[in-house]
Amino acid sequence: MDLKFRTNQDLVLFNIARARKKVSVSEIINLTGNSLNRKQVFGVLDQLKNRKLIKKEDGIILNLKNINRIKNILGEHWESNWEQEWMGVNNVITP
Secondary structure: OOOOOOOHHHHHHHHHHHOOOOOOHHHHHHHHOOOOOHHHHHHHHHHHHHOOOOOOOOOEEOOHHHHHHHHHHHHHHOOHHHHHHHEOHHHEEOO
């Protein structure tokens, strides 16, 4: 199964994860130019996790400032179940 990317910006995110670089939410927002909605952002993360391109020890940093920023940008589209699903201890995403 090939990864399907909606935009070139998704591909940039994929390449960052493939390089095993920690990615902050603000970086994701900047890379996508705020063009992805919540489900698309987490959908990309799901694809990366499913293809084992994100390891638990890599983590994706979600500090409180970034969480508030992404909530403000996504507004009513933000749902707490996505936050709970992806956030681990110390605000680090642990797929």
